[in-house]
Amino acid sequence: xxxxxxxxxVSVSPxxxxxxxxxxxxxxxxxxxxxxxxxxQSPVLVIYQNSKRxxxxxxxxxxxxxxxxxxxxxxxxxAMDEADYYCQAWDSSTVIFGGGTQLTVL
Amino acid sequence: EVQLVExxxxxxKPGGSLRLSCAASGFIFSTYxxxxxxxxxxxxLEWVSFIRSSSSYKYYADSVKGRFTVSRDNAQNSLYxxxxxxxxxxxxxxxxxxxxxxxSSDLDVWGQGTTVTVSS
Numbered sequence: 001x002x003x004x005x006x007x008x009x010v011s012v013s014p015x016x017x018x019x020x021x022x023x024x025x026x027x028x029x030x031x032x033x034x035x036x037x038x039x040x041q042s043p044v045l046v047i048y049q050n051s052k053r054x055x056x057x058x059x060x061x062x063x064x065x066x067x068x069x070x071x072x073x074x075x076x077x078x079a080m081d082e083a084d085y086y087c088q089a090w091d092s093s094t095v096i097f098g099g100g101t102q103l104t105v106l
Numbered sequence: 107e108v109q110l111v112e113x114x115x116x117x118x119k120p121g122g123s124l125r126l127s128c129a130a131s132g133f134i135f136s137t138y139x140x141x142x143x144x145x146x147x148x149x150x151l152e153w154v155s156f157i158r159s160s161s162s163y164k165y166y167a168d169s170v171k172g173r174f175t176v177s178r179d180n181a182q183n184s185l186y187x188x189x190x191x192x193x194x195x196x197x198x199x200x201x202x203x204x205x206x207x208x209x210s211s212d213l214d215v216w217g218q219g220t221t222v223t224v225s226s
Contacts, residue, residue, distance in 0.1 A: 031211075043203075
């Protein structure tokens with residue numbers, strides 16, 4: 001079965017750029033999307049179709065997807081961006097989530 | 107306002123059954139495919155099931171295949187998940203989520219979740 005691999009944790013200083021990767025076999029041939037989830041809250045879609053931002057998502061969130069890796073980039077990271085982030089793709093009639101990355105802003 | 111509201115969670119013994127519901131409002135429910143996604147305590151997101159807008163296609167995670175059944179009533183703007191033969195590992199918050207783009211299966215609207223606890 002298809003798998004998506006994320007680093008368990010990423011740390012970033014306020015104002016710096018955070019990059020969270022998501023790896024899967026030929027992931028670049030599929031669409032990837034990203035969700036943000038804060039403690040006690042439901043997930044929020046922050047990037048869809050590799051690099052598009054839904055309405056209301058700040059411009060500091062961007063995405064890319066090529067080869068075997070999709071990347072979520074947060075430019076000028078703010079304290080409010082501290083959360084868990086999940087990548088997601090679709091393969092063989094199955095929705096697949098990555099294991100999640102805890103982003104710490106310190 | 108576009109909204110999904112889950113209900114039906116609770117405490118159930120191993121081997122028992124539970125039916126979750128998801129009430130949709132603020133959008134044309136009958137035109138969207140829907141998903142169930144769960145999250146065990148302290149764990150990541152796990153996709154559970156998908157149903158096409160017309161109910162023509164239904165897909166399940168291997169972990170629930172044969173035990174869970176997804177259905178919908180477009181006239182009632184409602185999504186359901188019938189869960190049978192429940193196990194301790196089914197303990198989780200269950201979310202319903204709307205599929206936004208069919209070719210990328212991104213989930214743009216999520217409910218607040220309903221908690222299912224399987225324990226004796």
